[in-house]
Amino acid sequence: MDIFIALVLLWLGCNQTCEHTETVKYVKMLGSDEYLEREKASSELKKLIEKDDEPIVGYIYWHSQNNKDLEVRRRCKRLYGPSVFVVSDSKRHPVPSIWALENKNRFPLGFKGEHKWNDNVNEYHWEAPFDISKHYFIKAREVEMRDNRDITTDVWVNPEIERLATKMLIADLRKAGWDRRRVEKLLNNMVEVQLSFTRFDAQNGWQDTNKVPKPFYEQDNTGDDDDD
Numbered sequence: 001m002d003i004f005i006a007l008v009l010l011w012l013g014c015n016q017t018c019e020h021t022e023t024v025k026y027v028k029m030l031g032s033d034e035y036l037e038r039e040k041a042s043s044e045l046k047k048l049i050e051k052d053d054e055p056i057v058g059y060i061y062w063h064s065q066n067n068k069d070l071e072v073r074r075r076c077k078r079l080y081g082p083s084v085f086v087v088s089d090s091k092r093h094p095v096p097s098i099w100a101l102e103n104k105n106r107f108p109l110g111f112k113g114e115h116k117w118n119d120n121v122n123e124y125h126w127e128a129p130f131d132i133s134k135h136y137f138i139k140a141r142e143v144e145m146r147d148n149r150d151i152t153t154d155v156w157v158n159p160e161i162e163r164l165a166t167k168m169l170i171a172d173l174r175k176a177g178w179d180r181r182r183v184e185k186l187l188n189n190m191v192e193v194q195l196s197f198t199r200f201d202a203q204n205g206w207q208d209t210n211k212v213p214k215p216f217y218e219q220d221n222t223g224d225d226d227d228d
Helices: 001-013 021-029 035-053 056-068 072-085 132-144 157-175 181-194
Strands: 112-118 120-127
Touching: 001 132, 001 157, 021 035, 021 056, 035 072, 056 072, 056 157, 072 132, 072 157, 112 181, 132 157
Parallel strands: none
Antiparallel strands: 112 120
């Protein structure tokens, strides 16, 4: 399942089922009348989440929001929270920029673009029906705007917002059932893309030899691009 399909299924609320028998059993046990059974269920679910062999986080998230039993919702929220966050293998970029999504992931419905000359500058203008990076950047920017008056809708380059946007994407992918290893693989790929950035152009996107829009990002050129 690619990123876009996973997110659409999440947004449509389609992750309320689970094929993992033990997970289903223990989630039901969270609502038991017996305290010890509820505690055992929480303990066993925590082990399953840590093992992460099954995409159960999305199922637990759904019940944390939608289960009719208050106790089940409460315990699922406790389990879900610590299980979500995943980082890359990079010490320098544990959470890469949201603009570092590869084009095939960033533009799930494709994109169109063309080169134009403007004052002897070769510009690449493009448009896409849906831009996952832009979607999450705007969400993250809205959060930052609540507490920081310096952040406006004109801001498209901000490392803190970019990382927050990536964290939001990670959380949604975990809710959608992506296991830890798959998210780590995505993040490691984003780090590779981020290290390949050369310059940022907020209006026209990235330019490269393949004539496709690279993800938006303003790279710090004060040091080398080698990862730790």
